[in-house]
Amino acid sequence: MSESEFGVMLFYSTNWAIRAERVAKKAGFEVKLIPTPRHLSSDCGTALRFRWPDRDALATLLEEHKVVLEKVAQL
Amino acid sequence: MIYFDNASTSFPKPPQVVEAMHHYLTQVGASPGRSGHRLSVEAGRIVYETREALAQLFGIEDPLRIVFGHNATEALNLSLNGLLRPGDHVITSSMEHNSVMRPLRSLERRGVRLTVIPCSAQGFLNPAEVEKAISPDTRLIVLNHASNVTGILLPVPEVGRIARKHGLLFLVDAAQTAGSCPIDVQADCIDLLAFTGHKSLLGPTGTGGLYIGPRVAVDELDPLMRGGTGSRSEFEQQPDFPPDKYESGTSNAVGLAGLGAGVRFVLESGVDQIRGHEMRLTQQLLEGLAPIKGVTVYGPKGSSLQTATVSFNIAGLEPSEVGLRMDEEYGVMCRPGLHCAPSAHKTIGTFPRGTVRFALGFFSTTDEVDQAIVAVKQMASEGEK
Numbered sequence: 159m160s161e162s163e164f165g166v167m168l169f170y171s172t173n174w175a176i177r178a179e180r181v182a183k184k185a186g187f188e189v190k191l192i193p194t195p196r197h198l199s200s201d202c203g204t205a206l207r208f209r210w211p212d213r214d215a216l217a218t219l220l221e222e223h224k225v226v227l228e229k230v231a232q233l
Numbered sequence: 234m235i236y237f238d239n240a241s242t243s244f245p246k247p248p249q250v251v252e253a254m255h256h257y258l259t260q261v262g263a264s265p266g267r268s269g270h271r272l273s274v275e276a277g278r279i280v281y282e283t284r285e286a287l288a289q290l291f292g293i294e295d296p297l298r299i300v301f302g303h304n305a306t307e308a309l310n311l312s313l314n315g316l317l318r319p320g321d322h323v324i325t326s327s328m329e330h331n332s333v334m335r336p337l338r339s340l341e342r343r344g345v346r347l348t349v350i351p352c353s354a355q356g357f358l359n360p361a362e363v364e365k366a367i368s369p370d371t372r373l374i375v376l377n378h379a380s381n382v383t384g385i386l387l388p389v390p391e392v393g394r395i396a397r398k399h400g401l402l403f404l405v406d407a408a409q410t411a412g413s414c415p416i417d418v419q420a421d422c423i424d425l426l427a428f429t430g431h432k433s434l435l436g437p438t439g440t441g442g443l444y445i446g447p448r449v450a451v452d453e454l455d456p457l458m459r460g461g462t463g464s465r466s467e468f469e470q471q472p473d474f475p476p477d478k479y480e481s482g483t484s485n486a487v488g489l490a491g492l493g494a495g496v497r498f499v500l501e502s503g504v505d506q507i508r509g510h511e512m513r514l515t516q517q518l519l520e521g522l523a524p525i526k527g528v529t530v531y532g533p534k535g536s537s538l539q540t541a542t543v544s545f546n547i548a549g550l551e552p553s554e555v556g557l558r559m560d561e562e563y564g565v566m567c568r569p570g571l572h573c574a575p576s577a578h579k580t581i582g583t584f585p586r587g588t589v590r591f592a593l594g595f596f597s598t599t600d601e602v603d604q605a606i607v608a609v610k611q612m613a614s615e616g617e618k
Contacts, residue, residue: 171472173476176266176278177296191269191274192269203464204274204277
């Protein structure tokens, strides 16, 4: 799989990133928490890497669980 | 050794608590929420799981509305100092601990109006008296779930419904009950729940927190401290969302790892089972103390009306003397004195002398209660001479 098949979701706080990871994993999504890529944010936090084709389904799931997204970007 | 000081700090702790803290210190170690590497993320997960366990225990919908601090005192200070402004009116009971009374007396000097509702000599609070004290400037009602002096349970659901009916916020000090008595923030109409980790939640000292319900506007609740949160680092202003707004500085992650294990132990044991065990022992203690000549027991004197905390005095002996001899001659660890609650002692008529307090816990046994009763009996018979 090439890098462009991944995307990242950014959150306002690591607490939200951890909640997003738990919710996504429970629903069977392939996700991983990684350091926020510098070119996307100067924040010192954590981002959720996911498979880019999952972006709509994952965003819907997170919205259902009241996780607030700061940004979604393709890697 | 018989440890009857569980209302101060529970002891012993379940082995899972020690294991969780050992695991954190040897396998995880990092700052939670401060970096994206696997150890920091794992630390963040452990802290999040502690929030989840607490949310399950108290019927809380959103674990991120639980903010961590050192103890119930910090949570109460955050609530009272963060919420009340000059001109606001606040209502409380006369059975409160100094963790409520001192912040309120300080706020009173800064223009907050305070009403303290007197309780009966047994410590009972009449909810109708609370309702009568409500006026147009009332903002908050703050109530002890149970007294740390006599163990009496205060009418939290009844007062909660009154607060809701009048559109007021309701803050509950659950230091003495979280983990040993059922608490449901929704059924009990609790807007702010202050808890500590080191008593019946069976965690280590230095852990506690505050649940901030949806009726509390986060922009109206100021933090006690501001600083680094690992979030929104590009801004020099404090984040405006929970829990980050109220959790500046590196948290007590090792303590919270232990607290999580303690709360999961409580959930697995079942709060009803814990309560049942403690009620049986409390009844045994009350029935054992009642017939002893020279012994006065304070409070409601019924295990269904109180926690596993029982206050008493022995005629002719000072509480401090009883406490010392309990330790040195009988191996019973208890707490004599005023228990940081002068108002409660004034209410039950034991100020400034204080009382001797036996505070049982989930790990206390029938044999220990029997031995402690014998110790009181022997001391009381000497006091007669």
